[in-house]
Amino acid sequence: MNAANEIATVGSDLDDVISRAIDAKTKPLGALGRLESLAFLIARIQRTVKPSMDRCQLTVFAADHGIAVHDVSAYPQAVTRQMVLNFLDGGAACNVFAKLHGVDIQVVDAGVAGPPIDSPHLLSRRIGEGTGDSLHRPAMTREQFVSALSQGVEIGRRAPGQASALGEMGIANSSSAALVAHKLTDHSLADLCGCGTGLDSAGLARKIRVLGLAAQRTPRRLSPQEALEHYGGFETVMMTGAMLGAAAKGKVVIVDGYIATSSALAAVALAPACRDYMVFAHKSGEHGHTAMLQSLKALPLLHLGLRLGEGTGALLAWPLLRAAAAMMSGMASFEEAQVSGPL
């Protein structure tokens, strides 16, 4: 957990300077709405009124989940591996959006079931062949947790650019995310559980029943470490680490959707200072995301009903981060442009 100690508290000493710089731009006060608060956040992290936001890397963490055997997902477990191959072939939504926006993708095998995938384009950081079945036992050992988290920290530290977008793939990981969020907040499983990739109402009822039984194994609230060991996924623990590592390097962390927000909950519980580095890309179409966002007092940028994961929401939000930084660095002030102020 060294990364947690290395995350610098984002200072408020420049807040007035940054606010004045935003207010001096040639636009009515506050007329760029949420983009102004986003610009403020970026300027605060970078400690300048001329922030830059020109490079971002998306890291997609993939792994499998033992709890998938209980039919908590609409898709078979094999899809995790198949989608990793799709990422490597460039055919997935994350590839298409990343290419469009000039964002590099790094795909990490954090523990996909089956034999290792042989590809020079895949970063292999396999913690195991999927987690254990958390209905009956912890999803991972202490050693696996520590390894996944620290590998994630390193990945987060090393990612290039001023922002790190983080995505995931893992059949049944919405079940894992719901359990982690349940153990880290006061929200009920019913408030946190959604249909994932497309369960029908009977499927959702089954999912909530299975997760309720899994939750009963442990006390109502857990520490972030306990919650991740008992119910996390290799990919989501690694993503939590990557959030800490990116924040430790002063990067903006672009939190994708439902699954990524559960990792953000854990990251903030482990290291509260990382909260100030986080931008929440979008409000997911997955029921339960609202409750998680509330716990983090997070206002997402986009409201498009996305529920795909892979970092796709983070990629769609990336141009807004660029625009926010460009506003501060590129727009003229009233004085510079000789434009009159209000009457």
Next chain:
Amino acid sequence: MNAANEIATVGSDLDDVISRAIDAKTKPLGALGRLESLAFLIARIQRTVKPSMDRCQLTVFAADHGIAVHDVSAYPQAVTRQMVLNFLDGGAACNVFAKLHGVDIQVVDAGVAGPPIDSPHLLSRRIGEGTGDSLHRPAMTREQFVSALSQGVEIGRRAPGQASALGEMGIANSSSAALVAHKLTDHSLADLCGCGTGLDSAGLARKIRVLGLAAQRTPRRLSPQEALEHYGGFETVMMTGAMLGAAAKGKVVIVDGYIATSSALAAVALAPACRDYMVFAHKSGEHGHTAMLQSLKALPLLHLGLRLGEGTGALLAWPLLRAAAAMMSGMASFEEAQVSGPL
């Protein structure tokens, strides 16, 4: 009004083909939310399951408003001209966002008060030195209306790219927009009026009082032509024309915010077929936009509390249009990527 007749009805004959193509992509059904309906709209207009969306032009129409003399805006009328100069110098928000996204800007002087602005980068289509004071008389003559609309149609027709983003600048044009929308819908002025560039509550009350008096000059409902002649602006009438011209050329029309939506209301009233070419970029922070959007049954893409105009919301939405088209043209299908479907 030839453009109105030239707008092809967007056919529904390919709807099933387009829906199947979207559903075949490697993602859970509907998992890309609003981006899927956006992709559907674009594919329908372009009549292909592999649409392209790689070029867009922003046209910013500027003009002044006679009603500004009644202190209905927080800013002095001189700001219209000053901001046009700012656009030409590249210092405004629209310049910064357009540059970021590789969108060309064309600035049109539709009738800015004072002498003509001498610049090779400005398209001069001056209908007059600002409109008449619509509190007491029609904002423009029939001839001025016809000229502004037809110039707009030509501009819309000629703009390059698969999409036309349309923006505006004109001190007091939120007053003009509210009056036009009031005469074209059942919404009250109170439901349609907001604080514009930043009126306080006393200023807003004054604005509603002035607009109420202006509205009393004419019958409760007007035809689009009458509404625009009595209360429109040279820039907003020209923008209405540009929407018709762009739709006639089969381009997607990216409607910006509050002011642009009033032009969209008029365009749809003049030529209902153009509605299917419109994408509503964002829900403005300006009170009254919600009512206008309801009248058009429009679901905006972004919810960022923007209220700047200049086409800034359209520019921020442009990457979503690109992503929607790229999704259809670039993503692999389940079959192509050999990914399993649902259980």
